[in-house]
Amino acid sequence: MSVAIEQRMRHHMKPLFLDILGRDPRTTVVLADISEDILTDVIERYPDRVINVGIMEQTMISAAAGLALEGFIPIVHTLTPFLVERPYEQLKDDFIYQRLGGNFISSGASYDYSIQGMTHHGPADVALLRNLPGMQIVVPGTTEEFDSLFRQAYANGAPTYYRLSTEENPAPQDTTFGKLTVVQRGTQATVIAVGPMLGRVLEAVGDLDVTVLYCTTVAPFDAETLHAEQRGDAVILVEPYYEGALVPEITAALEDRPVRIKAIGVPHQILSRYGTYQQHNEALGLTARGIRDRITRFLQQPTRQ
Amino acid sequence: MQVQANFDTVKRFMSLATGDEKHEPSAHSTLDIIWTLYDRVLRFDPQNPRSEERDRFVLSKGHGPIAFFAVLAAKGFFPPEELKRFGTWDGILGGHPDRNQVPGAEVSTGSLGHGLSMAIGMALGLRIKRSDRRVFALIGDGETNEGSIWEAFLLAGNLHLPNLTCILVNNHSSTRDLGDMAAKLTSFGWTSTTINGRDHEQIYQALIQQDPTRPTAVIADIAH
Numbered sequence: 437m438s439v440a441i442e443q444r445m446r447h448h449m450k451p452l453f454l455d456i457l458g459r460d461p462r463t464t465v466v467l468a469d470i471s472e473d474i475l476t477d478v479i480e481r482y483p484d485r486v487i488n489v490g491i492m493e494q495t496m497i498s499a500a501a502g503l504a505l506e507g508f509i510p511i512v513h514t515l516t517p518f519l520v521e522r523p524y525e526q527l528k529d530d531f532i533y534q535r536l537g538g539n540f541i542s543s544g545a546s547y548d549y550s551i552q553g554m555t556h557h558g559p560a561d562v563a564l565l566r567n568l569p570g571m572q573i574v575v576p577g578t579t580e581e582f583d584s585l586f587r588q589a590y591a592n593g594a595p596t597y598y599r600l601s602t603e604e605n606p607a608p609q610d611t612t613f614g615k616l617t618v619v620q621r622g623t624q625a626t627v628i629a630v631g632p633m634l635g636r637v638l639e640a641v642g643d644l645d646v647t648v649l650y651c652t653t654v655a656p657f658d659a660e661t662l663h664a665e666q667r668g669d670a671v672i673l674v675e676p677y678y679e680g681a682l683v684p685e686i687t688a689a690l691e692d693r694p695v696r697i698k699a700i701g702v703p704h705q706i707l708s709r710y711g712t713y714q715q716h717n718e719a720l721g722l723t724a725r726g727i728r729d730r731i732t733r734f735l736q737q738p739t740r741q
Numbered sequence: 742m743q744v745q746a747n748f749d750t751v752k753r754f755m756s757l758a759t760g761d762e763k764h765e766p767s768a769h770s771t772l773d774i775i776w777t778l779y780d781r782v783l784r785f786d787p788q789n790p791r792s793e794e795r796d797r798f799v800l801s802k803g804h805g806p807i808a809f810f811a812v813l814a815a816k817g818f819f820p821p822e823e824l825k826r827f828g829t830w831d832g833i834l835g836g837h838p839d840r841n842q843v844p845g846a847e848v849s850t851g852s853l854g855h856g857l858s859m860a861i862g863m864a865l866g867l868r869i870k871r872s873d874r875r876v877f878a879l880i881g882d883g884e885t886n887e888g889s890i891w892e893a894f895l896l897a898g899n900l901h902l903p904n905l906t907c908i909l910v911n912n913h914s915s916t917r918d919l920g921d922m923a924a925k926l927t928s929f930g931w932t933s934t935t936i937n938g939r940d941h942e943q944i945y946q947a948l949i950q951q952d953p954t955r956p957t958a959v960i961a962d963i964a965h
Binding site for chain 2: 464484485487489490492494495498499500501502503504505506507508510525526529530533534535
């Protein structure tokens with residue numbers, strides 16, 4: 437069963453940043469008035485290298501690019517819509533076009549901040565960012581995985597997005613940046629669970645004879661492992677953001693095979709209800725039971741030749 | 742190789758570029774400033790364009806880079822013949838500068854309102870490195886319509902960045918009346934001065950000034 441752990445990943449930025457800034461003098465942190473309360477100790481310990489620009493997200497990204505131009509490794513953080521959607525052109529022009537490395541850590545995945553309304557929801561983040569050539573996208577499913585994947589990727593010279601969520605899987609997996617993890621092997625179908633969907637997916641597939649692959653690096657996507665491990669003719673993709681973002685990667689990886697693909701994720705709807713994260717999951721069919729129903733229906737569909 | 746070039750040489754180099762996408766008025770309004778900057782103010786080595794010891798120049802507005810390209814050619818960053826290939830498939834010079842293709846271009850620009858904020862990041866980086874090198878960013882009066890420019894005005898003033906100079910070239914192309922920009926920037930925490938953007942001596946005197954605690958704004962007026 438999936439468990440919601442309130443803001444664990446977000447709070448982990450404090451020990452992670454304290455450690456990384458202490459080890460690596462090239463690292464800088466750029467904030468836009470979000471999470472300074474969590475990061476007070478980091479700000480006080482490294483006043484030169486932690487800059488809170490204020491509520492100006494465009495300049496937050498551009499100034500981080502300026503730091504990267506001077507040889508630093510910027511770590512930029514704010515809430516998802518203000519990190520991805522508002523300064524999208526700054527990400528494109530100031531990092532991608534310049535060919536600069538940097539790290540972008542969001543808080544508030546999809547409808548994590550369920551009572552705040554659509555302005556604070558961010559289900560489009562992965563679909564938007566995968567349209568930026570060279571942008572790496574990391575979707576950790578636990579705090580431990582965030583820590584590990586960040587350490588693996590933060591200094592690799594590419595711009596990298598880390599999608600933090602309040603939802604976490606019950607247990608961390610061994611995750612390698614850029615690689616799918618084989619969680620279980622089966623013969624009838626292949627299920628790809630992205631980030632915090634793994635807990636619900638494992639509960640959903642239960643006794644089904646399916647392969648489960650776990651994806652925490654969405655870009656670059658590990659086509660090689662999918663190609664090697666794919667079984668059956670059905671591929672089910674379970675994503676925690678707007679459904680279907682990874683379908684192009686799957687079709688490209690399996691272009692030499694006849695497969696049926698089902699994408700399960702956040703539907704493209706205007707979400708205007710409040711309530712809890714769990715209530716949204718129930719309404720959108722993204723509980724373990726809802727996911728199981730959709731997987732079994734898909735597997736039972738006759739294939740038309 | 743450093744070319745022995747004067748201002749007339751640069752104007753001749755500008756004429757080498759052909760095509761409809763040169764942003765002619767924009768290029769000509771920045772010419773005197775960029776020339777004076779590279780001829781008398783900036784420290785740089787055309788043989789080592791990314792040297793740590795250089796001053797940084799960011800053409801924030803990106804438009805009309807022909808003057809910029811001509812000055813770079815005059816100062817030996819690349820051969821002037823490159824200007825003849827402006828905008829062509831095999832050339833490195835396009836309608837807006839690409840730092841990964843043009844030796845001496847610090848930042849790829851074009852979309853308005855990016856460069857000044859990037860220059861702030863560069864100035865912060867130099868401060869962390871305890872470098873005394875300076876960062877100059879050139880923006881246009883039309884560019885100041887962008888909200889991000891006002892973010893940058895506010896932030897640079899608050900951060901007390903003496904190593905940052907913003908040159909606002911006012912060729913009166915802004916749709917919106919800007920009012921007294923020097924007064925506005927002073928109120929944002931900058932030290933500001935307004936000069937004739939065609940007068941090389943005024944440009945030089947304004948650009949060598951540095952306030953020890955504040956960023957510098959030079960409003961360079963270009964008469965109609």
